[in-house]
Amino acid sequence: QVQLVESGGGLVQAGGSLRLSCAASGSIFSINVMGWYRQAPGKQRELVAAITSGYSTNYAASVKGRFTISRDNAKNTVYLQMNSLKPEDTAVYYCNAEVTSYSGHRGGYWGQGTQVTVSS
Secondary structure (H helix, E strand, O other), X not given: OEEEEEEOOEEEEOOOXXXXXXXXXEOOOEEEEEXXXXXXXXOOOEEEEEEEOOOOEEEOOOOOOOEEEEEEOXXXXXXXXXXXXXXXXXXXXXXXXXXXXXXXXXXXXXOXXXXXXXXX
8 A cells, every 4th residue: 555666767978977866656655664775786775865744864884975965855755866877876776764554554665766877
């Protein structure tokens, strides 16, 4: 009943920018934390950035100063603005949300992933 849909991935040159979007829909009472993870082939999935319902943010050290996470609570949407992209940023990016249902239970949900490729 909860679905996350990502968009905005693509192929860009080093130094370029992309903006990812993730919209949550379904039976949602509230969303506590929304975040972005990424996974490159042969590597572990890692946290890129997260944002709470109160707009507190956390970033991986490798993206601080380059990426900005934001959210629109009215639209249940989280964004990731990615600037000064590097080839090392190439990965599949996944949206994640911690959702509280109307029954009061909390669950984690994942989007399908969107490919980001940065050429040198």
